[in-house]
Amino acid sequence: MRGIYKISVSFFILILLSTHFCAAQDETPTKQFELKNGFKVFLYEKHTLPLINCAIAVNLGTKDESDETSGLVHILEHYILFRGTELRSGTQISQDIRRHGAHFNAYTGLDLAVFVISLPSKHTEFALKNQKEILFNLKITQEELDEEKKVILEEVSQVQDDPMRYAASLVYQNLFKDHPYQKPVYGKKEIIEAATVEQLEKFHQDFFIPQNCTLAIVGDFKIDEMEKKVRGTFGDLDKGTATARSYEKVHFLEKNVDVKHEMDVNQAYLVFGMIGPDFNHPSQYGIDILREILAGGVNPILNARLRGRRNLIHNTWMQHGTFKYGGAIFIYITLDPKNISLVRREVINFLKDARNFNFSKEDFVGESQLYALDYLESAKNQIKFKYHRSQEEGLLIARSLARYLHLNEIPDRGGYLKNIEKISSSDLRKVTGEYLSKGRYVIVTVLPKKKK
Numbered sequence: 001m002r003g004i005y006k007i008s009v010s011f012f013i014l015i016l017l018s019t020h021f022c023a024a025q026d027e028t029p030t031k032q033f034e035l036k037n038g039f040k041v042f043l044y045e046k047h048t049l050p051l052i053n054c055a056i057a058v059n060l061g062t063k064d065e066s067d068e069t070s071g072l073v074h075i076l077e078h079y080i081l082f083r084g085t086e087l088r089s090g091t092q093i094s095q096d097i098r099r100h101g102a103h104f105n106a107y108t109g110l111d112l113a114v115f116v117i118s119l120p121s122k123h124t125e126f127a128l129k130n131q132k133e134i135l136f137n138l139k140i141t142q143e144e145l146d147e148e149k150k151v152i153l154e155e156v157s158q159v160q161d162d163p164m165r166y167a168a169s170l171v172y173q174n175l176f177k178d179h180p181y182q183k184p185v186y187g188k189k190e191i192i193e194a195a196t197v198e199q200l201e202k203f204h205q206d207f208f209i210p211q212n213c214t215l216a217i218v219g220d221f222k223i224d225e226m227e228k229k230v231r232g233t234f235g236d237l238d239k240g241t242a243t244a245r246s247y248e249k250v251h252f253l254e255k256n257v258d259v260k261h262e263m264d265v266n267q268a269y270l271v272f273g274m275i276g277p278d279f280n281h282p283s284q285y286g287i288d289i290l291r292e293i294l295a296g297g298v299n300p301i302l303n304a305r306l307r308g309r310r311n312l313i314h315n316t317w318m319q320h321g322t323f324k325y326g327g328a329i330f331i332y333i334t335l336d337p338k339n340i341s342l343v344r345r346e347v348i349n350f351l352k353d354a355r356n357f358n359f360s361k362e363d364f365v366g367e368s369q370l371y372a373l374d375y376l377e378s379a380k381n382q383i384k385f386k387y388h389r390s391q392e393e394g395l396l397i398a399r400s401l402a403r404y405l406h407l408n409e410i411p412d413r414g415g416y417l418k419n420i421e422k423i424s425s426s427d428l429r430k431v432t433g434e435y436l437s438k439g440r441y442v443i444v445t446v447l448p449k450k451k452k
Contacts (some may be wrong), residue, residue, distance in 0.1 A: 037235065038212075070183045171442045180251050218394045219394055259443070270331075294354070313338075
């Protein structure tokens with residue numbers, strides 16, 4: 001896996017795109033279909049660059065692990081990406097990837113495992129055959145499993161040594177307590193160390209079947225030709241038997257949860273986590289806009305409140321993740337350890353007050369409108385800018401579409417930007433009261449180790 005709990009603009013764009021991408025393309029040539037074996041496919045013709053970008057999402061995430069198997073999805077994702085199949089060794093696959101000028105990667109998440117490849121469009125057939133082989137013809141040996149375990153354990157250690165990534169992990173584990181999302185994406189060290197070939201083979205056999213997978217291809221091709229190639233490559237896979245699985249929605253916390261952790265760092269890290277709307281909940285538009293107004297954009301309100309004259313913090317930003325059965329809202333802050341108590345209190349008061357904020361000029365009357373900052377309009381413009389900029393990132397679009405095919409439950413969602421445009425200031429106050437002002441937070445504080 002690459003970039004567990006990575007905090008970036010790309011994460012925001014991925015969530016943004018995958019929420020409503022399919023309805024937003026107007027006259028762009030697209031096609032969605034399903035093979036007889038249950039394999040769902042979305043094709044998006046895009047000729048800006050001579051590349052194709054493929055993403056296969058498997059309905060397998062940490063939600064499907066137990067306490068006894070926490071980390072196996074991560075291992076399996078790693079093994080598929082870097083080890084061998086029935087036909088080629090891991091070294092041979094890597095050489096072939098480089099020879100075709102390809103970039104490939106994989107990601108483990110709460111809902112899904114995603115495998116991507118991007119390369120010149122003239123090598124389309126190689127890309128399709130390569131992905132089919134590594135995903136559905138896996139060969140697991142004890143020797144290679146043991147080697148991959150070492151890599152994964154080192155990666156886990158890197159996460160646990162990174163103050164912000166580890167803090168985010170602790171937020172997830174406490175925010176989703178007693179829910180399948182609770183388990184850490186990277187897994188438990190003791191489970192990883194003890195993992196067997198038989199366990200991995202069982203996971204692979206149960207989940208890596210066509211009807212549990214989606215494929216999205218974005219790039220320089222003709223849809224009719226690409227459909228023929230996809231059917232020819234993946235159509236002969238056996239449908240297999242999928243196990244029906246369902247999970248409850250995430251519940252709101254009953255009270256605040258405080259977690260403190262000491263690390264070898266020079267500054268302090270403060271992370272607030274709140275339950276947010278899930279992938280199919282309409283409140284996600286309001287949260288996306290609030291993210292820009294409060295801690296993003298040109299003049300973020302929270303940043304101004306915390307920095308101001310007292311300069312209480314070094315930096316702050318906000319993140320919103322939507323998943324099938326729940327969502328998560330994060331506020332990240334870096335600061336001087338001496339300001340922890342004050343900043344914590346300021347943030348809580350700010351979040352409680354936010355449900356009464358005036359976000360738009362429309363909230364004012366008379367001459368007051370002339371001097372009011374229109375946070376709502378500014379945020380909408382920032383989101384439009386990020387959205388249109390993201391249209392050049394073919395691989396990100398492919399990941400988004402593959403995710404969309406799994407998670408979407410709304411037949412006609414409407415275009416993302418159109419839904420954003422509908423949000424009013426009163427909508428924002430309502431969403432703020434529902435999610436940000438409840439006073440039920442997971443608050444993780446990472447402090448420098450005390451000197452002996």
